[in-house]
Amino acid sequence: MSANRAPQSIxxxxxxxxxxGESVAGHIPLARLLAAxxxxxxxxxxxxxxxATLAFRQASxxxxxxxxRSSMLKYAxxxxxxxxxxxxxxxxxxxxxxxxxxxxxxxxxxVQRHLPGAAASASHGADAxxxxxxxxxxxxxxxxGLCEKYAKQDRERRQLALQNDGEFKQLTxxxxxxxxxxxxxxxxxxxxxxxxxxxTRPSNAPGGPxxxxxxxxxxxxxxxxxxxxxxxxxxASGQSGSGNR
Amino acid sequence: xxxxxxxxGVPSETDLDEVTTNQCAVPEEHPGTREDPGGAExxxxxxxxxxxxxxxxxxxxxxxxxxxxxxxxLRYLRVLVGSDAEDVASETWLQIARDLSSFxxxxxxxxxxxxxxxxxxxxxxxxxxxxxxxIAVPVERFAEIPAAGDTEGDAVDAMGTxxxxxxxxRLPREQAEAIMLRVVVGLDAxxxxxxxxxxxxxxxxxxxxxxxxxDQWFGQDIDKLFGRDPRAE
Numbered sequence: 001m002s003a004n005r006a007p008q009s010i011x012x013x014x015x016x017x018x019x020x021g022e023s024v025a026g027h028i029p030l031a032r033l034l035a036a037x038x039x040x041x042x043x044x045x046x047x048x049x050x051x052a053t054l055a056f057r058q059a060s061x062x063x064x065x066x067x068x069r070s071s072m073l074k075y076a077x078x079x080x081x082x083x084x085x086x087x088x089x090x091x092x093x094x095x096x097x098x099x100x101x102x103x104x105x106x107x108x109x110x111v112q113r114h115l116p117g118a119a120a121s122a123s124h125g126a127d128a129x130x131x132x133x134x135x136x137x138x139x140x141x142x143x144x145g146l147c148e149k150y151a152k153q154d155r156e157r158r159q160l161a162l163q164n165d166g167e168f169k170q171l172t173x174x175x176x177x178x179x180x181x182x183x184x185x186x187x188x189x190x191x192x193x194x195x196x197x198x199x200t201r202p203s204n205a206p207g208g209p210x211x212x213x214x215x216x217x218x219x220x221x222x223x224x225x226x227x228x229x230x231x232x233x234x235x236a237s238g239q240s241g242s243g244n245r
Numbered sequence: 246x247x248x249x250x251x252x253x254g255v256p257s258e259t260d261l262d263e264v265t266t267n268q269c270a271v272p273e274e275h276p277g278t279r280e281d282p283g284g285a286e287x288x289x290x291x292x293x294x295x296x297x298x299x300x301x302x303x304x305x306x307x308x309x310x311x312x313x314x315x316x317x318x319l320r321y322l323r324v325l326v327g328s329d330a331e332d333v334a335s336e337t338w339l340q341i342a343r344d345l346s347s348f349x350x351x352x353x354x355x356x357x358x359x360x361x362x363x364x365x366x367x368x369x370x371x372x373x374x375x376x377x378x379x380i381a382v383p384v385e386r387f388a389e390i391p392a393a394g395d396t397e398g399d400a401v402d403a404m405g406t407x408x409x410x411x412x413x414x415r416l417p418r419e420q421a422e423a424i425m426l427r428v429v430v431g432l433d434a435x436x437x438x439x440x441x442x443x444x445x446x447x448x449x450x451x452x453x454x455x456x457x458x459x460d461q462w463f464g465q466d467i468d469k470l471f472g473r474d475p476r477a478e
Contacts, residue, residue: 010460015453019427030460036409038429041316047331049311052338053304059343060302156365157340166347 146170147187158184292352300345307345311338313352314359317430320406321360324414324421325367333370337363357436360426364440412459420455423448 010018010027017024021038023031141147150158150168161168162178172178175186290309298306318337322330340362348358410429413421419441426437426448434445434452441448 010453010457012449012453015456016449018456019424019452021428027460029463030456033409033412033459034424034428036406037320037413037425038317038431039406041312042406045316045319046312048315048335048338049308051335052311052342053308055339056299056307056342056345057304059345060304154369156369160362160365161344161347164344164347164349166344169347 141190141193143170143174143187144190144193147190150183150187151191155180292355296348296350296352296355300348307342310355314356317356318359318363320410320429321422321425322363322367323410324425325364325418326370327414329370329374333363333366336366336370340366353432353436356430357432357440360430360432360440364422412462413455416455416458419451420458423452424455427452 010030014024014027018027018031018034021031021035146168150161150171153161158168159180162172162180162183168183171183171187175183177183290313292309292313295306295309295313299310315334315338319330319334322333322337326333337359341359344362348355350358410425413424415421416424422441423437426432426440427434430437432440434449437452438445438448443451
């Protein structure tokens with residue numbers, strides 16, 4: 001390809017016109033090649049829409065802790081209920097007739113009612129991180145769920161995500177940095193702190209009895225001493241009473 | 246093409262490097278001059294609105310975005326990872342679906358953003374597989390490349406998208422990427438530069454070089470073109 005500078009070489013202006021899709025005299029084959037490359041989509045080029053839509057639905061339903069998201073969540077749920085078509089296609093593996101029936105609301109009730117559950121279990125299976133971290137311990141670090149989710153990303157994705165005020169905005173705010181290593185470190189700590197939490201609870205239990213036992217003994221001694229003095233006073237008053245009679 | 250309207254022309258400062266000012270007199274991108282492979286042609290769905298609605302969780306709008314962006318994305322990825330493009334496109338869409346709420350921009354921005362994610366996923370993929378799988382186009386089809394003088398170009402009319410993309414994929418990667426982002430994904434030089442992490446001028450130069458090379462390929466002997474006898478395989 002040393003013949004880069006051929007006499008009829010395309011100048012920059014011509015190249016720009018070709019790149020914009022214009023047909024340039026003397027370069028018709030090239031223009032057509034570019035047109036072929038940029039031709040309208042064929043149905044074969046649209047695979048994966050169902051999977052992408054499922055991921056989208058899952059992402060829409062996963063609450064990102066921010067006030068704006070709560071209304072978005074409601075909106076997503078409302079939209080989801082109207083988007084039965086996609087759901088039925090997923091559930092039935094794309095039976096066209098059923099999808100049509102669902103779209104027009106003509107599915108038998110049990111099928112219609114089954115849909116949200118089916119989608120929920122599907123999304124749960126696809127990514128378990130959303131559920132546990134959300135429903136999980138409120139006692140753990142408030143950012144623990146987010147950190148778990150964050151830790152599941154590969155390095156490059158983490159880096160990319162931190163540059164945007166997206167789902168990990170809270171982390172960048174907390175750490176006051178968009179530096180991946182710092183956020184990594186922070187999340188490591190948060191996650192470690194959580195995994196350590198259950199082991200601190202049992203360690204309280206052995207500490208309990210030894211400390212309560214002496215106080216119980218003390219209490220018992222006091223009680224018996226009081227009881228003894230009571231008896232003594234009663235017998236004393238009894239004696240005095242009988243003496244008075 | 247109201248969607249693309251606000252991006253019309255006005256080459257930026259960086260647009261001017263490596264190309265003379267005179268040559269840049271033509272606006273960088275002419276909305277409507279090219280048929281958009283993504284389906285955003287005039288009268289098509291309002292994709293700017295679709296971006297907004299999808300960010301609010303609207304699945305139907307997300308579907309619109311998918312159908313509009315996927316063909317260009319898939320072809321671009323084909324140039325990067327060959328026959329693994331569909332897998333990489335799937336990964337790309339998973340990430341788009343997940344991160345869409347953090348995206349800021351319009352339809353053009355969305356296309357560029359999607360291409361950027363796709364490119365990252367493709368690079369990840371190439372690291373994993375350590376090689377690019379060639380696009381499977383029957384070698385006989387390269388014989389369809391017409392001679393440069395063949396201005397009627399019936400053969401080019403018959404040239405399918407696959408073959409055209411496969412040819413572009415034979416270019417050095419930076420040239421192929423520049424052409425694909427501009428012609429197929431539909432970005433201008435500046436937006437393509439953002440995807441590639443390069444200046445607009447550099448992207449433009451790469452695209453021009455690629456075009457010159459493609460032009461030279463027309464009518465060349467296949468064996469000479471690819472430095473081997475493809476039929477021997």
